[in-house]
Amino acid sequence: MAIIEAERLRKVFTRGQRLFGRKRSDAPVNVEAVRDLSFRIEPGEFVGFLGPNGAGKSTTIKMMTGILHPTSGRVTVDGLSPQADRVRLALRIGVVFGQRTQLWWDLPLRESFRILRAMYRVPPVDFRRRMEMLTELLGLDAFMDMPVRQLSLGQRMRGELAGALLHGPRVLFLDEPTIGLDVTAKAALRQFLRSLNAEVGTTVILTTHDMTDVEELCQRILVINQGTQVFDGSLAELHERVGMPSALRATFREPPDMSRLSDAGGRRSSPDIRVTVLEDGRTVHAEFNRLTCPAPQVLERLRAAGEIVDFSMQEPRLETIIQQFY
Amino acid sequence: MREALKAAGDGCRTYGIVAASSLRSRAAYTWNFTLSLFFQMLMYSADVAALLLMVRTAGAIGGWGTYDILFLSGLVLASSGVYRVFGSELHNFDKYLVHGEFDGVLIRPAHTLLTVAARSIDVEQGGAFLEGVVLMVLAWRHLAPDLGLGVVDALCAALAVACGAVIWFAVVTATAALGFWTTRIDDLQPVLLYGPETAVSYPLSIYPKAVRWIFQTILPVAFGSYVPAAAILRKGPPLSDLGWCAAVAAASFVAALGLWNLGVRRYTSTGS
Numbered sequence: 001m002a003i004i005e006a007e008r009l010r011k012v013f014t015r016g017q018r019l020f021g022r023k024r025s026d027a028p029v030n031v032e033a034v035r036d037l038s039f040r041i042e043p044g045e046f047v048g049f050l051g052p053n054g055a056g057k058s059t060t061i062k063m064m065t066g067i068l069h070p071t072s073g074r075v076t077v078d079g080l081s082p083q084a085d086r087v088r089l090a091l092r093i094g095v096v097f098g099q100r101t102q103l104w105w106d107l108p109l110r111e112s113f114r115i116l117r118a119m120y121r122v123p124p125v126d127f128r129r130r131m132e133m134l135t136e137l138l139g140l141d142a143f144m145d146m147p148v149r150q151l152s153l154g155q156r157m158r159g160e161l162a163g164a165l166l167h168g169p170r171v172l173f174l175d176e177p178t179i180g181l182d183v184t185a186k187a188a189l190r191q192f193l194r195s196l197n198a199e200v201g202t203t204v205i206l207t208t209h210d211m212t213d214v215e216e217l218c219q220r221i222l223v224i225n226q227g228t229q230v231f232d233g234s235l236a237e238l239h240e241r242v243g244m245p246s247a248l249r250a251t252f253r254e255p256p257d258m259s260r261l262s263d264a265g266g267r268r269s270s271p272d273i274r275v276t277v278l279e280d281g282r283t284v285h286a287e288f289n290r291l292t293c294p295a296p297q298v299l300e301r302l303r304a305a306g307e308i309v310d311f312s313m314q315e316p317r318l319e320t321i322i323q324q325f326y
Numbered sequence: 327m328r329e330a331l332k333a334a335g336d337g338c339r340t341y342g343i344v345a346a347s348s349l350r351s352r353a354a355y356t357w358n359f360t361l362s363l364f365f366q367m368l369m370y371s372a373d374v375a376a377l378l379l380m381v382r383t384a385g386a387i388g389g390w391g392t393y394d395i396l397f398l399s400g401l402v403l404a405s406s407g408v409y410r411v412f413g414s415e416l417h418n419f420d421k422y423l424v425h426g427e428f429d430g431v432l433i434r435p436a437h438t439l440l441t442v443a444a445r446s447i448d449v450e451q452g453g454a455f456l457e458g459v460v461l462m463v464l465a466w467r468h469l470a471p472d473l474g475l476g477v478v479d480a481l482c483a484a485l486a487v488a489c490g491a492v493i494w495f496a497v498v499t500a501t502a503a504l505g506f507w508t509t510r511i512d513d514l515q516p517v518l519l520y521g522p523e524t525a526v527s528y529p530l531s532i533y534p535k536a537v538r539w540i541f542q543t544i545l546p547v548a549f550g551s552y553v554p555a556a557a558i559l560r561k562g563p564p565l566s567d568l569g570w571c572a573a574v575a576a577a578s579f580v581a582a583l584g585l586w587n588l589g590v591r592r593y594t595s596t597g598s
Contacts, residue, residue, distance in 0.1 A: 065432075104446070114347070115347065115444075
């Protein structure tokens, strides 16, 4: 049985609507934020929702968590309608918004957990057991008695996660959980989410703009653009579809002779390197697909144009990959 | 029905824990807390002093003497002080709508109004309530011998504060609920909240008919101020009028709750 089912989900926002009286001369505009979205998610899956800003990811998450009502279509989470059964469903899901706190700003972290325990009616035994586990895995001890407003972003995020998991939800929704965190904090967070998914079996739904989040966490990727699903599969399958767009930057000792580039190594036929010379005349920006043309090969071909004194790789960015779909 | 009662019970328990936590965390800064209370009371005193000065000069207004008005403004201050403590989140509801924080309210397993109110309890705002009670007691000591006020009247005064508190809380809730349509509520508050608060600190009898009508119908704040005060201070109406006050208080809260629920429905179907 699927834990989340969405069927022809659609959400239309009406902008420019007037409250009282006659409408303005220009009629209200309907914006279709989500259209005809259908998917099934099985228990225990770790799914990443990807897409550019405004693609409809957040709207979809909001419909799954009972924050918004779909204009049409149907969604169920753990067998419940998030709209009709909002309160009951809230007891079974955990939600973390990366940019907003769900904790009590002025109270010590520990107090937030006490309030949540009462709110979610967590039995004392479960509370103690989960609190122990979360405190250890997330290292909460050091700042348990500090008011939430004094916590660093990384600490707060760990607190948010613990708060969202105290009642042992079956599904965890994370809206850009790693946004603004430093590298170490991100790594710790991913480690935690991985073990939560693997050991406790919690289904995790995540939105992110961070390629590493996707690579390290998501078994399945749903790419959404302009409100509809444009891809559903694993990361490997995603790469198969769109390749792995990469870029490198090389600096030459002398301004390179670009005319000699195409002859290099007799690989005139491979069209998959796009080269632009930057303003200084000596630096070259090369875009290529790492799947069909590995970086050393690109370098070798660039060397035909002159002596390279320095170069740097630029990691493939999620946006670049996703852009292949538009 | 039983489930609803149980949910309400759980909600109140959660609310109690939030209240206790807030109180504890504020108590950690004793000086801050005391000073803040003190300055608030000073501020409210200035308002009341201005009012009394005017009454003194005029002798009496609308048949109400200095101490009558002291009692009335004490009643308004005490009862409206309650929403400043327990409804502080509703009072500042803008932020939930402007920054989309209301999303976080909808994911909680409780009624949205309770969840919002339980976000924080502003103990430091208790100054208005305290000062109101002090003013009422001062007036009482002066008026009691002449009017023959007894225990029953004192209980009625307590009931009047409670009715006022519920009515003001309903007004704050309704004003916040209007925010679901208007997004900002800081333009509405002076009209629906602060203005009426000042207005009903004076006897209602001095106002034109239309104003009296408003405060006794669509914005029924007179039932938490003038109406019970007139009964207690022997201005004519019988003490049994307090029954009406309690009924109006209950009805206005139910109406505010209805408006709130309507607003939430609008939020969930349009979003931010």
